[in-house]
Amino acid sequence: MSEQQSGSPPAPSQRPPPAARRPSASFSRTILDAVVKGSPTVVTILAFVAAVVLGGLLIAFSDTTVLHAWSQFFSAPGNAIAQAWDAAAAAYSAMFEGAILNPHTVSAAFHGGSVGAIFYPLSQTASDATPLVLTGLSVAIAFRAGLFNIGASGQWVGGAIVATYLGFGISLPPVIHVIVCLLGGFAGGAVIGWIVGELKARTGAHEVIVTIMLNYIMYNFLSFLLGTPKALQQPGQSNLISPPVAASARLPHVGGPPPQVDAGFLIALAAAAGVWWLLSRSTIGFRFRTVGANPSAARSAGMNVEESWVLVMLIAGGLAGLAGAAVILGPVQSITFNSYGTYGFDGITVALLGRASPVGVVLAALLFGALHAGGTAMEAATQVPSSLVQVLQGLIVLFVAAPPLIRAMFRLRAARAAGLEAVPKGWNT
Amino acid sequence: MTTLAAAIRAPVTVNRRLVAAGTFIAFGLIDILFGLYAHRGDATFAFSVSGAGVHVPSIHAPASAVAYALGAASILIGLLRAFVDQPPWAKRLSIGLVLLFFVVSLLCWAYAGSAIPLNVVNLLQGTMNLSIPLVLGALAGCMCERSGVINIAIEGQLLVGAFTAAVIASVAGLWLGVVTGSLAGGLLGSLLAVFAIRFLVDQIILGVVLNVLASGLTGYLNDRILVTHPNLNTGLTFNPVKIPGLGDIPIIGPVFFDSTIFLYITYAMIILVQVGLFSTRWGLRVRAVGEHPTAADTVGIRVLATRYRNVILGGLIAGIGGASLTVGSVGTFTKDMSSGLGYIALAAMIFGRWTPLGATAAALLFGFTNSLQATLSTINVPVSSFLLLMAPYVATIIAVAGLVGRVRAPAADGKPYVKA
């Protein structure tokens, strides 16, 4: 057998030091090096920029005014470009104002307007980010243990069902009611996750299939419950909507005079802190990470791989269920047949962008939350539909997979990349 | 070390014969329950379609009696299964019969004493129509996965196919609509191919991301352009085409030979893909690449080129399936109209063990449950139809958990081929 000295990674083909070349060349070389070496921050920023540019093009060239101007490009090129730029800029600034800060509110505050209004966009962003943090954590923690949790959506439903039922079905004093509902939400999602883990551990059933199927089972189960009088159906309603949760179960706003924060957001941050602690400071997390990184070594070190799978899916399910609870007990208050929206799949993109680390997930969730909040504002202000946000989201994540692309183009050796090059797995693992 | 892993994990070993027998008996008992709970009276099954040449008389079935009889029959089949050794064809027939009896009992119970007859022909027509995108999606999945590339992006391919077909048809006619819809699916397929084969991105993640992109892009373009320009979304559809002669056969005719061009395309595709994969030289090589790419390489087969080709072809087929959702059906495009059909197609492919015929059977089954649910929702059925809709998904989980035998993907499915 040929034996290779497992030394330090082979040195990439050495380029002449930047100082010996023209400054502009060295700048692009630096960028490329950063991308190739996969510094996650750089890659994410570049991906974001690329997505924004492409999104801008999409905005511009789906605008009839712009298209009209471009049909006369050769007679008035400046105008064409200006129109395109304006369209994109208007959309993006509306997005910014809706997600981060609207300068008008600041000046209005100085003239006696409400100070709270300044923080409205940020609080909207935080509110939109809340379920994303939780579903992102759900996908991320499973990923760290080597499992694909495509089922965050179904687990979300599981948690939301329990939380809603506890919300209107029982009565408890205010704070306790909320806590009980949240715990119930966690439990509801955890059960669904547990099923996935058990099936994988006992029968080897691939979690991707099982989670996708469970998603649809849960969607239908939800509709079933919403249509059944004794379950979740609102009395007197034939639409598939549940009774609203009691006031005592709703998540409050926290904090004094502005800024105010959604309790849900704080809970999400707490969950992120908890997951961080679990993964990096606890024995359980150590086991998860080992199983995820190298199951063979884990077994040789005496770890029980199957048990880890079951436990991690239980926790992941619980986190997604908590997301469901947070949404119902927070902004929404009633559950309908399609309340689950895209939270589950958004969680996947958040986890991918956040490189499956709790801190990364929070940041990615805030980014995507900002995009969501901004998207609504953008649509209101400029008629650019908020579904652009989903395009941006997908593009960002796709570009995060781009380092291999760039690497291939320049035929450079693979450094430890921050891309989506997890060890590719098949169905038969 | 996969052998290590295989050696350690203690699998759930289930005596399959007993499980099957037990399931059949359970179904039989449920049939009897249907009989018990059915209202007094007959369930009427109609078999005619208005305007047909031959009028087939309806069947008035005493609901409870029929349910009891079918229940008894299912129990009998279950006992046979438990105690008699059966060849594979008999086992498949048993499953089919038990399911059929279950459905008929269910219908008897639902329609017992009802003034409205159940039009079986409509039910079956609905099944065929609902199954078309599922079958085409599952065929696309087979094409990809048999060569070793996992395709989770069927959902996205259906969606872009539907969108493109609707828009182009509004502008340039139906046939161009179908062709461009197919090409759109192929384009998404080539994205999948490049990122999976060349850049070794994990194929499951890639599929999910492509679905998100497809949904976002079509949704955006819909909101931005189609809503304000309805002339780009006119809802043109193909008219059904009745095959002369065959289309006039009572019962069978209206179901199998009187539909839009998409049904006939689907027939052709099923035959092409099945024969192609399993009876041609091309198919043998594709399957070799999906099972043991190194062995294929050593006999001179070009592994990567084969994979690229198959993934793109798969995308083209899925694109046709997408087109069927618009120009073959409702006409106008609405956001996210594929609503999970791509995932059901994936399940059908797995359930059908990665073979076109198996996938078709599974897709028809899933389509049937959808059609049944739609039919039942028009009458007052005490039990929610959503439970029925769950059935295909539960079945797939059971299949994947190995409780009905090993479900084995092509051996190299999902593993990129890198020359050592």
Place this chain on the structure above:
Amino acid sequence: MKLELTGITKHFGSLVANDHIDLTVEPGEIRALLGENGAGKTTLMNVLIGLVQPDAGEIRVDGKPVVIHSPKDAIAARIGMVHQHFMLVPVFTVAENVTLGLEPTRALGLLDRRRARSEVRNLSERYGLQVDPDAYVEDLPVGVQQRVEIIKTLIREASVLILDEPTSVLTPGETDDLFRIMRELRAGGRSIVFISHKLKEVQAIADTITIIRRGKVVGERPPTATDTELAALMVGRPVQLRVSKRPAQPGDVVLDVQHLTVAGEHGSPVVDDVSFQVRAGEILGVAGVQGNGQTELCEALLGLRPASGSVLLNGRDVSHATPRDRLRAGIGYIPEDRQEDGLVGDFSVADNMILDVYDRRPFASGIALDLSAIRDNAVSRVAEFDVRTTSVDTATQTLSGGNQQKVILAREIGREIKVLLASQPTRGLDVGSIEFVHRRIVEQRDQGVAVVIVSSELDEIYALADRIAVMYEGKITGFRTPAVSVEELGLLMAGGSGAGRPGTLPEADRSSTAVTEKSGSSARSGPAAEAPADPPDDSAPGGPP
């Protein structure tokens, strides 16, 4: 056809796999390539069939130079290979596998299965290779699968067939069959290159034997050459690695293995009724060519592989214990594949140091990890074991092989163990690291640990072992002392004479509860004298301090 290889050289990094190899095979000749694992035989053959490009050298067929860039070129040059790991698609039929790439077709590319079947049958009958064209390969026994591989080469009209360790997966009966087939093919004018490490077989079938060692051709002999001569060429003279080592002072039996059997995939057991005992303070070296069950033996001892038989640790029955419990009970394990099974490459040195003790004090209390304790432990171990790393936080995959092995050693030796199982502990390491590892292992032995070393490097066995057991085809073929000659050891390793004689294996008949002495019975045969390393009485000094 005549095949000439001249000066074939291939480097993999700094390793020279083939070093100016010359080889000539005449038409109608069966040429055996004899050598140990890692000698370079497979690399040479991969060059010949186009999977690997040589750095230098030339290949001539019938006097004319050929260039082989890919398997297709090799097929065109009428060279065919039966790989050690078959290149067969399990879910295809025999006919489909054989005709893959040259499928006979009817119109429109439809497979002509009838013609494929008849082609396979023709070849099958002509050469006495019984196969059923419609059988699925995965259902066939290994011997028949091999026949399919051979037919695959014949249908491509190969004139030179290369068989890479073909008998490693065959029963003796199937081996006889294979030899018969080889003789038939030779009679038909074909040449066969037969790669093996098994002396008896090579002598039985070859016309000429070429011996390769460490990438070079070290000799060519006729099959009438003696076992000892061939064995000596194959394994070479051992380089005496100076490990200063006091004589062993074994104490009580710590590890007692009785009738350990591990079922194999091919029907015959891969570990076959193995029994041995290891005492505290002694090193048992398990010698043998890789692939004779040593790996599976280690895995079974650790509980990573289901096995029948019994394993007692200090009298306690751990035969059904989980790997975790066995590790806790005091087994230390240095796995053969350090990167796959021993370390998590992405993890830091510190984390790898505690991989099997992460949930115990002082590294954790309850479920909380004590990061500073982990760090401190790593820092002190890195110093103690001289692990060259920039910090304890660097990922172990960036370390050199030697340093990676040191991390594993530090981890296993660092906790209190009673038995150390080390499988190929110095594979791929530089001389300095080898020396270090050896020193540490001897240290452990001197502290009373019972050590089992599995190694295919005879130098290592000689340097470290107090007693040697040789494994061949899943069985232990003999126990010897380090005074045994290389020739005899090589014989035992290659299945030569001296194997399997009952009565020469004193441990095999021990009951599991008896912890008695090895009396000076006819324990050892052969020229090696009784060595004093084996204390005859119970009250021996030494043992755990």
